[in-house]
Amino acid sequence: MKVSHRLESIPVSGIRKMFDLAGPDSINLGLGEPDLAPPEAAIEGMAHAAKTGKNKYGPTAGTPAVRAAVAEWFSRFGDMNAGNIMMAPSGSTALLEIAQAFIDPGDEVLVPDPGFVMYDPLARLAGGTPVGYGLTEGDFQPDVEDIKARVTDKTKIIVVNSPSNPTGGVLDEAPYKALSDIAADHDVAIVSDEVYFCYVYEGRHRSFMSNLDNAIVVNSFSKMMAVTGWRLGFICADENLMPDLIKMQYHVCASVNMPSEYGILNALPCLDEYLKNSCEIFKKRRDLISARIGEIKGMSMSPPRGAFYAFPSFDLEMSSVELAGELLKDGLICTPGTAFGAGGEGHLRFSYAADETKINAGMDILESAVKRLRRS
Numbered sequence: 001m002k003v004s005h006r007l008e009s010i011p012v013s014g015i016r017k018m019f020d021l022a023g024p025d026s027i028n029l030g031l032g033e034p035d036l037a038p039p040e041a042a043i044e045g046m047a048h049a050a051k052t053g054k055n056k057y058g059p060t061a062g063t064p065a066v067r068a069a070v071a072e073w074f075s076r077f078g079d080m081n082a083g084n085i086m087m088a089p090s091g092s093t094a095l096l097e098i099a100q101a102f103i104d105p106g107d108e109v110l111v112p113d114p115g116f117v118m119y120d121p122l123a124r125l126a127g128g129t130p131v132g133y134g135l136t137e138g139d140f141q142p143d144v145e146d147i148k149a150r151v152t153d154k155t156k157i158i159v160v161n162s163p164s165n166p167t168g169g170v171l172d173e174a175p176y177k178a179l180s181d182i183a184a185d186h187d188v189a190i191v192s193d194e195v196y197f198c199y200v201y202e203g204r205h206r207s208f209m210s211n212l213d214n215a216i217v218v219n220s221f222s223k224m225m226a227v228t229g230w231r232l233g234f235i236c237a238d239e240n241l242m243p244d245l246i247k248m249q250y251h252v253c254a255s256v257n258m259p260s261e262y263g264i265l266n267a268l269p270c271l272d273e274y275l276k277n278s279c280e281i282f283k284k285r286r287d288l289i290s291a292r293i294g295e296i297k298g299m300s301m302s303p304p305r306g307a308f309y310a311f312p313s314f315d316l317e318m319s320s321v322e323l324a325g326e327l328l329k330d331g332l333i334c335t336p337g338t339a340f341g342a343g344g345e346g347h348l349r350f351s352y353a354a355d356e357t358k359i360n361a362g363m364d365i366l367e368s369a370v371k372r373l374r375r376s
């Protein structure tokens with residue numbers, strides 16, 4: 001059977017390509033998932049649910065007690081209740097559902113460039129036109145002037161991602177306010193992807209959960225609780241949007257993973273303590289990788305303030321794909337900046353969701369490769 005034109009027009013993810021080329025003993029700084037164990041309470045809650053018969057379809061929007069508990073925990077970021085929360089089968093699925101529910105052919109969707117690999121394809125698959133917007137040098141804030149210049153009467157959504165994959169940038173107050181104003185003035189919705197909200201090492205997370213008049217927020221337990229395999233996330237939105245989101249979700253999956261929901265429910269009371277510990281671990285690794293990159297002539301980066309990615313620029317006469325290919329030959333997996341859009345050229349992404357031994361081994365490879373390539 002011939003593939004649809006829609007899917008045919010979309011390239012395979014640049015991240016997957018690197019994995020397919022890697023040798024078995026390579027140092028992997030390409031992975032976007034925490035290497036920590038999930039909270040014990042989450043595993044117990046999930047196992048108990050599965051053992052006690054919670055293995056059936058549930059309500060499409062998620063189990064009411066879980067929606068209520070999620071709303072209560074996240075109320076620290078904005079006024080909300082269970083009616084503002086729809087559980088979803090992952091952050092990825094939440095993004096797909098929002099795209100399919102709100103984008104019409106001809107609609108323009110502003111996406112960060114560089115930005116997470118799914119934003120552009122999901123807009124296209126829904127028939128929309130993704131339009132990349134730039135980030136400021138060094139601190140990777142959404143470039144407000146560039147966004148203003150790109151907003152047209154066809155613009156439906158501005159996608160914002162803080163803390164950011166791939167840059168590690170964390171949204172400051174001024175661009176946060178400017179984005180909210182642009183959304184209100186032009187009747188455009190912000191879709192705010194906040195799946196890394198819990199990994200902020202300097203400053204604080206600014207959530208659009210406090211601005212549901214203008215924004216829909218996507219979150220996920222994948223990175224928060226190190227349960228990428230459980231496939232559970234949620235959408236936080238104005239109650240007026242819920243009937244459409246729930247209708248969409250019914251046609252995507254009917255309902256979400258119920259044992260995972262109960263695992264999350266059981267772990268929420270200890271989440272603050274769990275995250276404090278994870279954050280300390282990632283901050284140490286962030287400091288290590290920043291120091292190591294800082295010592296390499298030809299690479300440059302300000303320490304990333306959030307998520308678990310380093311996105312240094314390099315000063316070599318080659319593309320990011322070529323440099324990532326050289327590193328792969330030397331046994332280090334990372335991701336070329338252009339996997340995240342043309343705006344990622346001149347950068348590599350390293351995930352530091354890996355232990356310090358691996359980070360050091362990876363940085364040794366990077367250091368000698370860059371030295372060699374600068375000489376040649």
Ligand SMILES: Cc1ncc(COP(=O)(O)O)c(C=O)c1O
Nearest residue numbers: 032090091092116165195220222
């Ligand atoms: C920025 C961002 N958003 C969303 C996701 C999706 O996460 P999940 O589908 O595991 O919830 C990811 C995963 O890497 C991500 O990096």
